[in-house]
Amino acid sequence: xxxxxxxxxLTYESRVGEGDAVILLPIGAIxxxxxxxxxxxxxxxxxxxxxxxxxxxxxxxxxxxxxxxxKSQVKSGGGNFFPGTTCINGKTLIDTIKDVVVAYAxxxxxxxxxxxxxxxxxxxxxxxxxLALEHLRHEGIEAQVVVLSYWDFVTQDTIETVFPDGFTGxxxxxxxxxxxxxxxxxxxxxxNMDKVMDHAPATFPPYDVFPSxxxxxxxxxxxxxxxxxxxxxxxxxxxxxVEGIAAAVREHFSAPR
Ligand code: ZN
Ligand code: MN
Numbered sequence: 001x002x003x004x005x006x007x008x009x010l011t012y013e014s015r016v017g018e019g020d021a022v023i024l025l026p027i028g029a030i031x032x033x034x035x036x037x038x039x040x041x042x043x044x045x046x047x048x049x050x051x052x053x054x055x056x057x058x059x060x061x062x063x064x065x066x067x068x069x070x071k072s073q074v075k076s077g078g079g080n081f082f083p084g085t086t087c088i089n090g091k092t093l094i095d096t097i098k099d100v101v102v103a104y105a106x107x108x109x110x111x112x113x114x115x116x117x118x119x120x121x122x123x124x125x126x127x128x129x130x131l132a133l134e135h136l137r138h139e140g141i142e143a144q145v146v147v148l149s150y151w152d153f154v155t156q157d158t159i160e161t162v163f164p165d166g167f168t169g170x171x172x173x174x175x176x177x178x179x180x181x182x183x184x185x186x187x188x189x190x191x192n193m194d195k196v197m198d199h200a201p202a203t204f205p206p207y208d209v210f211p212s213x214x215x216x217x218x219x220x221x222x223x224x225x226x227x228x229x230x231x232x233x234x235x236x237x238x239x240x241x242v243e244g245i246a247a248a249v250r251e252h253f254s255a256p257r
Contacts (some may be wrong), residue, residue: 132145
């Protein structure tokens with residue numbers, strides 16, 4: 001069983017043992033992903049990838065995900081003004097990550113992998129890790145944390161297969177072929193391809209404005225079209241991410257400290 005919170009506490013205690021377990025913590029967001037898809041891909045995708053990675057490692061557990069993420073931004077998530085997009089501020093996210101890592105470390109865990117599924121979270125996760133490690137040092141605990149965003153493990157070969165007409169970049173992939181393919185593979189009941197709004201990838205000026213200007217965002221809420229998404233692409237994307245992340249984690253935690 002890979003999901004930590006599904007265990008009873010005594011089984012968990014025995015799995016944690018001498019600090020040998022790898023704790024994978026998915027971190028996502030609840031935000032709109034267009035009319036064709038549910039609002040939870042940023043949580044469900046890193047959680048599924050974490051479960052896949054845990055199965056390839058000797059002793060790994062997937063912690064319950066942090067579902068809420070930092071405020072959706074216009075140029076990467078469509079913006080924080082759509083009904084349903086439900087975000088927390090940076091300070092709350094930093095504190096949540098810090099508190100959760102500290103708690104798992106106090107149980108005896110020393111190896112962590114934070115698996116991000118929402119671009120906007122990135123530096124707040126780093127800050128949460130930094131504050132957690134500093135806090136733990138005062139308790140005499142030395143922990144190690146690997147942090148990653150799953151799309152960085154999609155190989156060039158896979159990009160060429162999934163985007164045969166050319167790849168416009170991860171920044172405009174919000175609700176596009178990457179996430180929709182993964183969701184078609186993992187949770188087809190949460191996707192309706194008949195509702196995909198087909199449009200050219202969004203383009204933005206090289207600056208932001210605040211308050212955000214909703215007219216910058218395609219009416220669909222997606223930043224590129226999911227028309228070419230398939231469950232087969234999703235299976236391929238899942239496999240490269242799981243294998244790549246498992247290899248990186250194995251290499252890092254077996255390396256001499
Ligand atoms: Zn997303
Ligand atoms: Mn997102």
